[in-house]
Amino acid sequence: MAFTHIGLLCSGGDSPGMNCAIRAIVRSAHFHGMEVTGIKRGFAGLLRGEFQSMGLSSVGNIIQRGGTILQTSRSPEFMKPEYRKKGIELLKAQGIEALIVIGGDGSFNGAMTLWKEHNYPVIGIPGTIDNDISNTEYTIGFDTAVETAIEAVDRIRDTAHSHARTFLVEVMGRNSSAIALKVGVCTGAENILLPHEEVNHQKLVDDIQRGIARGKESSIIIVAEGPVAGRSYEIQRVLKEKYHMDAHVAILGHIQRGGSPSSDDRFIASQMGNMAVEALMEGKFPMVTVVQNGKVLLTDMKNCTTKEDHNFIQYQKLAQTLSI
Ligand code: F6P
Numbered sequence: 001m002a003f004t005h006i007g008l009l010c011s012g013g014d015s016p017g018m019n020c021a022i023r024a025i026v027r028s029a030h031f032h033g034m035e036v037t038g039i040k041r042g043f044a045g046l047l048r049g050e051f052q053s054m055g056l057s058s059v060g061n062i063i064q065r066g067g068t069i070l071q072t073s074r075s076p077e078f079m080k081p082e083y084r085k086k087g088i089e090l091l092k093a094q095g096i097e098a099l100i101v102i103g104g105d106g107s108f109n110g111a112m113t114l115w116k117e118h119n120y121p122v123i124g125i126p127g128t129i130d131n132d133i134s135n136t137e138y139t140i141g142f143d144t145a146v147e148t149a150i151e152a153v154d155r156i157r158d159t160a161h162s163h164a165r166t167f168l169v170e171v172m173g174r175n176s177s178a179i180a181l182k183v184g185v186c187t188g189a190e191n192i193l194l195p196h197e198e199v200n201h202q203k204l205v206d207d208i209q210r211g212i213a214r215g216k217e218s219s220i221i222i223v224a225e226g227p228v229a230g231r232s233y234e235i236q237r238v239l240k241e242k243y244h245m246d247a248h249v250a251i252l253g254h255i256q257r258g259g260s261p262s263s264d265d266r267f268i269a270s271q272m273g274n275m276a277v278e279a280l281m282e283g284k285f286p287m288v289t290v291v292q293n294g295k296v297l298l299t300d301m302k303n304c305t306t307k308e309d310h311n312f313i314q315y316q317k318l319a320q321t322l323s324i
Contacts, residue, residue: 005035007096010072011042011103015129015141017265018068023059024273043075046087066258088118104128109305115286123276124288132176134308136290143264145256153187160218166247168232173224178312180224190219195226205243271296
């Protein structure tokens, strides 16, 4: 299957390293003599016909930049078949024969329907800081987000220690425990609260007091934001009102989504972008580039259309053991 013209877009929440993937796709496609069109603002931009031709120099000087030069969006319209049909018509009118989608499980669901309903060739590249896509050990942006959060928690630990304070540090993860668990283990957090976990305030207080009794000067509780960001304030309120315990809140928020990508994110995104183009050349679609057993490879897209919070749950026991 020889494609001569491919398209690419980013969809869902942005993540550091998306630009590295875009660069790798554009450079690999040109290396193999293909034309590339970027679609701005995800599936929503596709429906508005936001196309831009991507020559070699369009991706110069972006490997170190966070965010995505193509920008991104979440598009509820694309859930409807009539809009997907319109999207396919617009792609074909541009002469775009196949599409690479950088995003999360929701984005792959959208891409998969293009294949199922219209036989349109699609490839997915996992890009989300949440690292919560089934059948891949890694998603682009996770490493940078974790590094950013660790640096922030280390700084908070300095002041927490100076004032002998307890801090609730809220990290991203609406449905995913991955950032909370990795950051918690790497910062020696006293406790980690997972996104859908009901908070056992009594246990939290007991843990903090046990630490104080054996001479701890500060406590860091990592809180995964869960369905509604800001849940740390409610925990703070209960600690104060019911247990007369003071805790400060620090919500890291979108700071975790920005910034220059780490070497791991750059390296994996570069491999995935290249592999996505080669998969199309070899007629392998619908596929997603994934990391399994530490290696970048391809898997059928249907394996990656759901969330999976298993990648890091295995480390919950480690965190509990080390924070005794
Ligand atoms: O990118 C994933 C994620 O960061 C989640 O952890 C978070 O809950 C969500 O996106 C928030 O993103 P937005 O503000 O773009 O809706």
